[in-house]
Amino acid sequence: MSTRTIVSAVLGAAAGAALVRSARRATASRPAPQAPPNSPDEQSRNAADDVARRYITWVIMPLWSAVGFLDWLWHRQTSIETTSGAKESVMHLLMMAEAGAPILIGLLLEMNAGSLALMSAGWLVHDITVACDVTYTSSRRVIYPREQHTHSYMQSIPFQIVATLACLYPDQFLALFGLGAHKPDFRLRWRKPPVPVPQLLAIIAAMGLLSGLPHLEELMRCLRAQRDGRAGTGIPSCAPELYSA
Numbered sequence: 001m002s003t004r005t006i007v008s009a010v011l012g013a014a015a016g017a018a019l020v021r022s023a024r025r026a027t028a029s030r031p032a033p034q035a036p037p038n039s040p041d042e043q044s045r046n047a048a049d050d051v052a053r054r055y056i057t058w059v060i061m062p063l064w065s066a067v068g069f070l071d072w073l074w075h076r077q078t079s080i081e082t083t084s085g086a087k088e089s090v091m092h093l094l095m096m097a098e099a100g101a102p103i104l105i106g107l108l109l110e111m112n113a114g115s116l117a118l119m120s121a122g123w124l125v126h127d128i129t130v131a132c133d134v135t136y137t138s139s140r141r142v143i144y145p146r147e148q149h150t151h152s153y154m155q156s157i158p159f160q161i162v163a164t165l166a167c168l169y170p171d172q173f174l175a176l177f178g179l180g181a182h183k184p185d186f187r188l189r190w191r192k193p194p195v196p197v198p199q200l201l202a203i204i205a206a207m208g209l210l211s212g213l214p215h216l217e218e219l220m221r222c223l224r225a226q227r228d229g230r231a232g233t234g235i236p237s238c239a240p241e242l243y244s245a
Helices: 003-029 040-077 085-108 113-137 145-168 170-175 197-227 239-243
Strands: none
Touching (some): 040 085, 040 197, 113 145, 113 170
C-alpha cells in the first residue's frame, strides 16, 4: 500500500469522524420535539393548565386568604403577645411563605417535574413548621376549637395544590420517582400564556391584605410586648401542666 493511499485513508477517516461528531452535536443541541399545535396532547395540556389556574385562583386563594385572616383574629383574641409571643408569630410568617410558594409556583411556572418537586418541598416544610408551631404553642396559649378547625384548612392547602396538580400532570409527577414512560423535566419555565397582570396583582393584593399585613401587625405587637416586659405574662397557669407533653 502506497504512502499516498495511507494518507488518503487517514484523512478520509478523520473527515468521517468529524462529520459524525458534528451530526451528534447538532442532534444533542436540537430541542426536544414538541407536540404539534392542536394535537390531542397539546389540547390535553392546555385543558390541564386552564383547570389548574382556575382552581388556584378561585378556590385555593379565597380559602387561604379567609382562613389566614381568621387565624390572625383567633391569635389576637387569645392575646398572643402576652402568651406564646414573637416566636410563634415568626413561625406564622414562615408558614405563610411556605404555603404561598406552592400557590405562586402553580400560577406562574409551567408544570413539570421541577415545579412539582418545589411545590412538594414547600408542602413538606410547611407540615414540619406546623408541628413545631403546635408543639411550642400548646403549653403557652389556649388553642380553642375554632382555631384548631381553622388550622385544619390551612394545613391542608399546600397538600391540596400538590395533589391536584399531580393528578393533572401525572406524567411528570410519576417521572419524579422514575416511573412512567416520560423523563423528568426539571427546567423552570414561565407559564405560557402567563396569568393576566390584573389577575396576578389582585391575587398578590389579597394575599398581602388578608394574610400578610395582619400577621406582620401581629409580630410588631408581640415585639412591643416583649420590649415592655409583658411577654409571657398571660400564659394560663394550667397550660404548661396540661399540654407540655
